[in-house]
Amino acid sequence: MKFQLALFVFGVLAFTTSQPVNDEDLTDVIEAEVEDDQLWEIPQIDGSFKWMTEQEAKDRTLKTELIEKAKWVVKHFSNKRRKVRFFLYTQRNPSKWQEIDMERPETLQRSNFNSSHPTRIFAHGWLGGVHAPQTIEIVDSHLANGRNENYNIIIADWSVWSMTVNYYLARLRTRKAGAKTAELIDWLHENTGMPFETLHVFGHSLGAHVAGFTGKQVTKGKIKTIIGLDPAMPLFRLKNPHNRLAETDAEYVETLHTNGLKLGFFNPIGKAAFYPNGGRKQPGCKRDYHGGCAHLLAPTYLAEAIAKGYGNSFYSIKCDSFEAMKKRQCSDFDEEIRMGDPENYKKAEGVYFLETYPFAPFGMGDRYIKERLGL
Numbered sequence: 001m002k003f004q005l006a007l008f009v010f011g012v013l014a015f016t017t018s019q020p021v022n023d024e025d026l027t028d029v030i031e032a033e034v035e036d037d038q039l040w041e042i043p044q045i046d047g048s049f050k051w052m053t054e055q056e057a058k059d060r061t062l063k064t065e066l067i068e069k070a071k072w073v074v075k076h077f078s079n080k081r082r083k084v085r086f087f088l089y090t091q092r093n094p095s096k097w098q099e100i101d102m103e104r105p106e107t108l109q110r111s112n113f114n115s116s117h118p119t120r121i122f123a124h125g126w127l128g129g130v131h132a133p134q135t136i137e138i139v140d141s142h143l144a145n146g147r148n149e150n151y152n153i154i155i156a157d158w159s160v161w162s163m164t165v166n167y168y169l170a171r172l173r174t175r176k177a178g179a180k181t182a183e184l185i186d187w188l189h190e191n192t193g194m195p196f197e198t199l200h201v202f203g204h205s206l207g208a209h210v211a212g213f214t215g216k217q218v219t220k221g222k223i224k225t226i227i228g229l230d231p232a233m234p235l236f237r238l239k240n241p242h243n244r245l246a247e248t249d250a251e252y253v254e255t256l257h258t259n260g261l262k263l264g265f266f267n268p269i270g271k272a273a274f275y276p277n278g279g280r281k282q283p284g285c286k287r288d289y290h291g292g293c294a295h296l297l298a299p300t301y302l303a304e305a306i307a308k309g310y311g312n313s314f315y316s317i318k319c320d321s322f323e324a325m326k327k328r329q330c331s332d333f334d335e336e337i338r339m340g341d342p343e344n345y346k347k348a349e350g351v352y353f354l355e356t357y358p359f360a361p362f363g364m365g366d367r368y369i370k371e372r373l374g375l
């Protein structure tokens with residue numbers, strides 16, 4: 001317990017940009033309805049899982065002494081900045097972000113944001129932030145992309161909300177984090193004419209659902225593409241698409257599944273779903289009991305796809321169904337469809353299987369698939 005508190009305090013101190021966790025923050029999200037008494041394996045801060053119903057998770061959250069202590073810490077050590085902050089990287093500022101603050105329009109005017117360039121927004125997961133390795137991978141892959149394209153890369157940093165030992169609380173905040181991100185998109189569209197046609201939103205784990213809630217709450221247009229990177233499973237229900245990332249949240253929604261049935265969703269929830277190595281375990285991960293390694297590979301795979309641009313070598317084979325994928329009965333090969341490719345919106349639909357190498361570069365290329373299929 002002491003160790004966990006220390007970790008949390010450290011997290012809070014490291015992110016001194018946070019706003020106090022005021023009562024509104026805690027109570028309005030906790031009023032969320034408990035839907036049923038399904039048992040969930042809820043991730044714990046030490047990487048393990050605890051079996052709990054949503055009601056138990058909620059009760060723990062309300063009772064936990066940690067939250068009280070956390071409130072105290074945040075109150076004493078934070079300033080009054082925003083809960084979701086937006087950090088921009090471009091080719092002109094590849095190593096130092098510029099903050100875009102809707103309350104201070106001059107931050108946009110003075111920035112390198114250029115609406116002629118495609119915009120990419122990334123939402124991190126539980127305990128993540130602008131400095132998390134997965135965030136940096138996604139940023140760097142765009143800066144060194146094989147298409148020689150200039151992007152506006154914006155990190156939706158909701159770490160003030162995601163930095164909690166309590167996964168349940170972080171999960172409840174994904175909708176609000178999405179609302180803020182949707183607000184930013186509408187605002188950028190109005191102020192710079194940023195087209196929706198070239199806007200892609202990516203999210204990892206809980207961030208995949210932040211991306212979904214963003215798509216649901218945008219009002220001035222429809223996001224072109226959302227890519228959900230191993231969308232978090234605990235406390236998200238297949239039967240409730242309004243309460244998670246769903247196929248209708250963008251013109252095209254793609255999902256990558258790397259740790260299905262543990263930290264990640266296993267069922268396809270986008271228009272196209274890619275299952276590297278079957279979507280549950282990854283060959284680069286040894287003794288991955290808690291699934292953290294496989295779960296973190298989803299952003300790594302996407303980063304490789306982006307960095308390689310037209311050389312993206314995550315060729316995939318279409319399966320007739322999710323059931324067929326589980327049995328590896330997949331045989332429909334179209335070399336234009338590759339996991340994470342920005343052109344996928346034109347054709348990709350359904351369930352895809354692929355294998356990867358256990359180390360970078362992970363993509364195996366088309367020769368492997370042709371051999372496998374005897375082409």
Ligand SMILES: *[C@@H]1O[C@H](CO)[C@@H](O)[C@H](O)[C@H]1NC(C)=O
Nearest residue numbers: 092112113114115116117150
């Ligand atoms: C925005 O990008 C376009 C296309 O790359 C370029 O022609 C234009 O000069 C840029 N605008 C600014 C203000 O840099």
